[in-house]
Amino acid sequence: MTDVQDQAASQVRLAAVRLSRRLRAQKSDDRVTDSQMTVLMHLSKHGSMTLSELAEAERISAPSMNRTVDCLETEGHVVRTPDAVDRRKTNITATDSGREIVAATLHKRNAWLAERMHELTEAERTTLIAASEIMDRIATR
Secondary structure, three states: OOHHHHHHHHHHHHHHHHHHHHHHOOOOOOOOOHHHHHHHHHHHHHOOEEHHHHHHHHOOOHHHHHHHHHHHHHOOOEEEEEOOOOOOOEEEEEOHHHHHHHHHHHHHHHHHHHHHHHOOOHHHHHHHHHHHHHHHHHHOO
């Protein structure tokens, strides 16, 4: 990789990290940590999941995920239920309050970003949308 490519990669990485931090700060409930919010978002999008599935999705250990789910359960944002087919498995499901936190947070994040994008020129918005498609393609490889 050349110095120019290295500098470009660094610039894109730093901008993505800064934007991600700003978006993560836009939450409807500040008591919910980033890792807890991610779990709630997975459950809201995909429905019930096992602890192993959640841990794999987040690429963390099952014990770490268990601690996160325990906190969410204590706050009433998720429930654990035995699997109907395999009693050794436990399904984790977002409760109404968990889904409400996700919906309110996504609304807040989208509103924050839309406001910032409104400040851009039409050409900048078009470029940003094109860049987001490219970044998504890179992220899903």
